[in-house]
Amino acid sequence: MNARLDTVPPMSEADLLALGARAFQGLGLRAGDARQVARILMLADLFGLATHGLSRIESYGERLTVGGIAARPDITVEKVAPALVKVDGANGVGPLVGMHALQAAMEAARQCGIGLALARGSNHFGPISPYSLIAAEEGFASIIGSNATTTIAPWGGSDARLGNSPIGFGVPHPGGDPFLLDMAMSVVARAKIRNAFKRGESIPDTWATDRAGRPTTDAGAALDGFLLPIGGHKGYGLALMVDLFAGLLSDAAYLTHVKSWSDAPEQPQNLGHFFILIDTRRLGSSDWLEARMRDFAAILHDSPAADAARPVIVPGEIELAKMRRQRSEGITLDATTYRLLQQYAGRA
Amino acid sequence: MNARLDTVPPMSEADLLALGARAFQGLGLRAGDARQVARILMLADLFGLATHGLSRIESYGERLTVGGIAARPDITVEKVAPALVKVDGANGVGPLVGMHALQAAMEAARQCGIGLALARGSNHFGPISPYSLIAAEEGFASIIGSNATTTIAPWGGSDARLGNSPIGFGVPHPGGDPFLLDMAMSVVARAKIRNAFKRGESIPDTWATDRAGRPTTDAGAALDGFLLPIGGHKGYGLALMVDLFAGLLSDAAYLTHVKSWSDAPEQPQNLGHFFILIDTRRLGSSDWLEARMRDFAAILHDSPAADAARPVIVPGEIELAKMRRQRSEGITLDATTYRLLQQYAGRA
Numbered sequence: 041m042n043a044r045l046d047t048v049p050p051m052s053e054a055d056l057l058a059l060g061a062r063a064f065q066g067l068g069l070r071a072g073d074a075r076q077v078a079r080i081l082m083l084a085d086l087f088g089l090a091t092h093g094l095s096r097i098e099s100y101g102e103r104l105t106v107g108g109i110a111a112r113p114d115i116t117v118e119k120v121a122p123a124l125v126k127v128d129g130a131n132g133v134g135p136l137v138g139m140h141a142l143q144a145a146m147e148a149a150r151q152c153g154i155g156l157a158l159a160r161g162s163n164h165f166g167p168i169s170p171y172s173l174i175a176a177e178e179g180f181a182s183i184i185g186s187n188a189t190t191t192i193a194p195w196g197g198s199d200a201r202l203g204n205s206p207i208g209f210g211v212p213h214p215g216g217d218p219f220l221l222d223m224a225m226s227v228v229a230r231a232k233i234r235n236a237f238k239r240g241e242s243i244p245d246t247w248a249t250d251r252a253g254r255p256t257t258d259a260g261a262a263l264d265g266f267l268l269p270i271g272g273h274k275g276y277g278l279a280l281m282v283d284l285f286a287g288l289l290s291d292a293a294y295l296t297h298v299k300s301w302s303d304a305p306e307q308p309q310n311l312g313h314f315f316i317l318i319d320t321r322r323l324g325s326s327d328w329l330e331a332r333m334r335d336f337a338a339i340l341h342d343s344p345a346a347d348a349a350r351p352v353i354v355p356g357e358i359e360l361a362k363m364r365r366q367r368s369e370g371i372t373l374d375a376t377t378y379r380l381l382q383q384y385a386g387r388a
Numbered sequence: 389m390n391a392r393l394d395t396v397p398p399m400s401e402a403d404l405l406a407l408g409a410r411a412f413q414g415l416g417l418r419a420g421d422a423r424q425v426a427r428i429l430m431l432a433d434l435f436g437l438a439t440h441g442l443s444r445i446e447s448y449g450e451r452l453t454v455g456g457i458a459a460r461p462d463i464t465v466e467k468v469a470p471a472l473v474k475v476d477g478a479n480g481v482g483p484l485v486g487m488h489a490l491q492a493a494m495e496a497a498r499q500c501g502i503g504l505a506l507a508r509g510s511n512h513f514g515p516i517s518p519y520s521l522i523a524a525e526e527g528f529a530s531i532i533g534s535n536a537t538t539t540i541a542p543w544g545g546s547d548a549r550l551g552n553s554p555i556g557f558g559v560p561h562p563g564g565d566p567f568l569l570d571m572a573m574s575v576v577a578r579a580k581i582r583n584a585f586k587r588g589e590s591i592p593d594t595w596a597t598d599r600a601g602r603p604t605t606d607a608g609a610a611l612d613g614f615l616l617p618i619g620g621h622k623g624y625g626l627a628l629m630v631d632l633f634a635g636l637l638s639d640a641a642y643l644t645h646v647k648s649w650s651d652a653p654e655q656p657q658n659l660g661h662f663f664i665l666i667d668t669r670r671l672g673s674s675d676w677l678e679a680r681m682r683d684f685a686a687i688l689h690d691s692p693a694a695d696a697a698r699p700v701i702v703p704g705e706i707e708l709a710k711m712r713r714q715r716s717e718g719i720t721l722d723a724t725t726y727r728l729l730q731q732y733a734g735r736a
Contacts, residue, residue, distance in 0.1 A: 288559070346544055
């Protein structure tokens, strides 16, 4: 029996947060830091994004154990202009660096209307939508991005030189659901190609290239090659821009300078992130924003569905519905993650 | 003989700028305003983006003539927080509103490190890369977006409810070429489908849907349908986010509230834009940025090309090379645009 398919009884949000926090304490983090990391990852589980949730304790834990990530970093926050902050993550766990940057950018935006935090010396910071949700609940719109280990070839190139640079956006909706978008730049995730390969199926030639950089419909050849970005040269350009803002301007590593967490788990990655926050309370009243956001969503929902079984949805809708359901019914983790959390928590 | 294919002798940048400015004066604009509008459109011609260059005087001119655009708007710039500015374009010509917003956002960024201008009451503001270039030459990185007339159906929907929301990015490179990305969210422009239709060719099913919202390979059916966004739901989400920042937060029109400039040329569109500017001089020395930008471009250029005849390029490279060539050899306009410019200039 596959332990990953095995499940454990649903847990409450409070219990899962406490378990996650204790697990990261067991890995050497300070109590408050462990709680912040667990909160970001647990929100991913609440959203149904299990691959970016507490299951990440597996890779984070390995790297913390071999010293590739610092358990007790001395993170510094330097204000270089009234609305501009540089964060040195000192090689801490990504979501901890991310939360420092988010808080600093929100504080700057509270004072100046818009705020920017650029983080360096970081690691994989989890999914983006949890940060956008936290910001939206405090009235901030957000644009957040990170660079990543290289998996994509330059457009027309034939080796991996840029990452799947995720970018996320959030817009608050007082009294309603915020819009949340969290996306990577590849057409599909590698896992989808792996599944096609296992089933012996071909893939569309827009998903990936072979190792020579040529688009392929052969899933096996694609696994030896590179993911293709959305919209071809457009997604290539977008991925580069995310890396320029997240990596180059932040003074972090970028492109091939980013170390692979799997090939060199004991080495600092020096990932970079950017957090742009906008205080929507400077733009109009809560009623003004609420009415516009409700109207905006209604216009989209009212478009007749091409397939009646699949009505039009808006970004974040699936994740927020899943969150509400799991908040009332409990959150279900896979057994492997649950056992790992318990194991690390036992050390705390 | 097709007048559009007919050409006129190459002109110098100074002469073309003077002609363009006089033409917009002939349409009723103040001299200084006319020069700003002509500068943005002429930069598009320099970049080789003729469809977004001075040829736009055709549609701008029609709307100015019927009073759909105000020739002498009273544009207001309101600072609502130290780094946050609201611009009311008062239904002026788009590039004029855009230049007011760009200048206001650069001024805010100069003071605070990052600045945001949100513009409402605007019109088609031309291409984005000229704004990004002007900003980059003064040391600012930029993220700029605009909403647009509806041409795209919501993902899974079956009527046009969102625009092809262009977004652009720029990162300065002291002493070298800045990175400039300027893209719309559709996989291809409508013109590309029209060309396939004329040649009797089919199109990939990722380009457009038929009028019922179903992906189609029939170019004719696609012309009755809607453009598809890059990456499917990803591009749909991105286009919405651009509209949320450019239209909804700016207090402009959004989605179906944006009036069509072709169906209702005499009515204000109330388009919105956002301009996020970052002062890179707060982040490090000019040498620091120059070395990193040079290295970043070199890493990409060094990727072996999948097709030896098509080496890897970086965003903005084609446009900036074209600009250099035309600055030395002169700029060539199509005859229709040239005659229209002369005709309007004759009224000044």
